[in-house]
Amino acid sequence: MLGFVARRLLYLVPVLIAVSLLTFLIASLLPGDLAYVILGDQATPEKVEALRHDMGLDQPIWWRYVSWLGHVLEGDFGRSFRTGQTVWQAVAERLPVSFELMLLAQIAALAIGVPIAIACAVRSGSAFDRFMTGSAFGMLSVPTFLSAILLIYLFAVELRWLPATGYVPFEENPAGNLRFLVLPALTLALAEWPGIMRVLRSDMIATLQEDYITLAKAKGLKASRILFVHALKPSSLTLITITGINIGRLIGGAVIVETIFALPGIGRLLIGAIYTRDLIILQGVVLFVAGGFVLMNFIVDMLYAVLDPRIRHGHA
């Protein structure tokens, strides 16, 4: 097991190097000189030249990458030239919002998707199965901004149960914080449960035809034990992958949802950085998000091994 973890960690090194290179290139190859962005169009060429020299922009690009990477490895991602905030500070401030939103959305999506998937798999081909599969397809094609607006209309405008937009930190007011996050999390969950439901349903249908399920029945086990112990575990590999991708994606913030519900998360930080051409923040956040994604994939790989002993022992 330790060897397995070490091997997987080793694979991460080239991936992370590629990620950092791409991130750096995005920021460097964007049109427009950073010095002009900072100083404005009216700056004199001398001032621009001086700033370019100060910032190392007159160095060759590979040298700039190496020195940037050196700083990153030391934990220095740079500082916004607009707000003076470091990338670390900006991310640390926004991350809890996006993380909490991601967590609530995943819990909700799994809570909706998993039971429906199991129920459909058990009665595959039935009217219930066909109805739910069809609904999932329908939900899959509803864009997030539409379901967000519909939810706001229903729960905030008509029923007045929940606030439409806004945010308070969890430390200040836990109940209020959750009230603000219910609708955004639900919006994301509505987009995600169909995917969860469809992969788990089809994996589960395949698993239920396995000999070991027939044997489990022949042993006289209860239906609940057969479903949740014998069938769910070997059917969850794709589910784990999908959930891992969803989590990885949402660590980077849900740009649309955060914007609609006015949540100060990573997504809005990113959008803000793009609008204000705050390249240092942009570069730092993209690197951070990509790194989070890679890390999440690593965790998913580890979970495979936890779920399936054959992967753990190098048999599959």
Added chain:
Amino acid sequence: MTVPPLLSIENVSVDLPTARGNLRAVDQVSLTIGAGRTLGIVGESGCGKTMLSRAILQLLPKKAKLSGRVLFDGQDLVGLKPERLRKLRGRSVAVVFQDPMTSLNPVLTIGTQLVETLQEHLELDGLAAKRRSVELLAAVGIPAPEQRLTQYAHQLSGGMRQRVAIAIALSCEPKLLIADEPTTALDVTIQAQILDLLAREQRRRHMAMIIITHDLGVVAGRTDEVAVMYAGRVVERAPTPMLFKKMHMPYTQALLAAIPRIDGAPHTPLPAISGRPPDPTRPVQGCSFSPRCRYAAGLCYGQKPVLTAAESGEHQFACFHPIQTAAVIV
């Protein structure tokens, strides 16, 4: 004959709806087996022997239709409440499947799969169930049984896996064990060991056993009675010694002739049964074996022969032109 049999299958049919029409996998089969006895069901792939065995515990595919009666200990299992059927499965009637690689759950430990069966049917606490699991694994000849509990199926060899499957089947001391091709997926060298193990445990526990196989050689020395199946029907049925002494159905004879013999001259071609079994979705009007039978004539093509008793009464066969001569091979 005063004691009623442990299991009595009466007019059991299994129908499977398929895209090409209804498939009658098992056609009006009646069989009995007494307590502690061994019944062999023999036939080639697709003859319905596995479907018949699954029909006993109603482990059939969801769409299958089962008719007839399956009396176990005097109680009809067909139409039994699911909960009562569940209590019987694994407790009174246990099964061993063909391929232990696919019949053991790949993501659960051997221990979990043994203990869950024990705890489902017997009132055992975790420690007692674990102790009993170790005993069972030792009884089926698994070395270092204690370590095996934490291992997974893929960490064991094929023979060991089948021993584990047998230990699971034996765990609740069933009255009847159904072994569906228990050695087909195993190495030849392991086959005899597994069959010996089954025979030994059967005697020790005074358990009835149904062995399903395509190999007449497997049932020869190990069963009290043999039923030969072809195209969903029982075509010949007799106490084992009687069957091997004098078989009446040409199909049985052909099946036996197809077994390679160790004392045969080298390079003699094996007498295979020509042709293929009939398409079960398009039933043959006469005897199902008639298209492949070298004795077939007249009546065989027009009418289905029914199972009738030979002179001894215990020996039954379904054939219009039975072979009367004693079989050459005993």
